[in-house]
Amino acid sequence: MADIFNRTPKTTGAGFSIDSASLEFSGMTGTGGLMIQNVKIQYNQKITTVYDLADNTQCYYVAGKAEGVLQLGKLVGSAGIIAEFYTKYGDVCSPGENITIEAIAGCGLRGQAGPPAPGSRITISSPIVTDFGLSMSIEDGMVSEQVAMRFASLELG
Numbered sequence: 001m002a003d004i005f006n007r008t009p010k011t012t013g014a015g016f017s018i019d020s021a022s023l024e025f026s027g028m029t030g031t032g033g034l035m036i037q038n039v040k041i042q043y044n045q046k047i048t049t050v051y052d053l054a055d056n057t058q059c060y061y062v063a064g065k066a067e068g069v070l071q072l073g074k075l076v077g078s079a080g081i082i083a084e085f086y087t088k089y090g091d092v093c094s095p096g097e098n099i100t101i102e103a104i105a106g107c108g109l110r111g112q113a114g115p116p117a118p119g120s121r122i123t124i125s126s127p128i129v130t131d132f133g134l135s136m137s138i139e140d141g142m143v144s145e146q147v148a149m150r151f152a153s154l155e156l157g
Contacts (some may be wrong), residue, residue, distance in 0.1 A: 001135050002147045006105070010045040013054055022101070022102050023036055023039065023099070023100075023101050024099070024100045024101075024102070025085070025088070025089075025096075025097070025099055026097035026099070026100065028081075028084055028085065028088060034074055034081055034085060035074050035076075036072055036073070036074045037053055037073045037074055037075060037103065037132070037144070038047075038072070038073040038075035039070070039071070039072055039073075040070070040071040041068065041069070041070050041071075041101075041122070041124070041154070042068060042069045043066065043067075043068035043069075043154045044066065044067065045062055045063055045064065045065070045066040046063070046064030046065060046066075047062070047063055048061070048062045048064065049061060049062075049066070050062055051144070055119040066153065066154075067150065067151070067152065068124070068150070068151045068153075068154050069130075069148060069149070069150055069151075070099070070124055070127060070148070070149040070150075070151060071146070071147070071148050072146070072147045072148075072149070072150075073143075073144060073145070073146055074144065074145050074147070075142055075143065075144050075145075075147060076134075076142075076144065086129065086153070089127055089128060089129050089149065090128070090129045090130055091128075095126040095127065095128045095152075096126070096127050096128065098123050098124060098126075098127075099123075099124040099127055099151075100121060100122070100123050100124070101122045101124075102120060102122075104122045120157060122154065122155070122156060122157040123154070124149075124151045124153075124154055125151060125152050125153045125154070125155070126151055126152040126153070127149040127150070127151040128149060128151070129147060129148070129149050130149060130150050131146075131147065132145065132146070132147055132148075133145065133146035133147075133148075
């Protein structure tokens with residue numbers, strides 16, 4: 001039978017479970033209680049285009065510095081772990097240690113799943129908190145934080 005939307009039939013590739021993903025903050029005593037709900041990463045490089053007035057068929061790209069922004073959405077948790085987080089990552093004179101996001105191949109829980117999938121580890125270097133926000137909704141009564149961090153480099157793998 002043909003696809004009802006006239007689309008090419010697909011086959012299923014390998015699967016993974018969100019249960020095997022983790023977010024690690026190097027140098028902290030633990031991350032239980034940070035209650036991270038979402039993560040957004042943007043990393044960019046500044047590019048300037050230079051044109052040659054003597055030869056209008058040529059242009060050149062000049063790469064500037066790269067930088068990134070990490071945004072965390074989290075629920076307010078244990079006071080001790082929150083204080084440790086801001087002490088570790090809030091001082092511009094002493095940038096925090098790396099943050100690593102990793103996905104493990106397979107559908108088991110961490111420790112039961114397979115090895116990390118190729119390219120599934122993202123390492124964020126020298127992050128520093130730049131913005132902090134706090135909100136509460138009457139519908140659920142939960143207090144949530146919005147944190148933005150700036151970082152120097154991003155590595156894959």
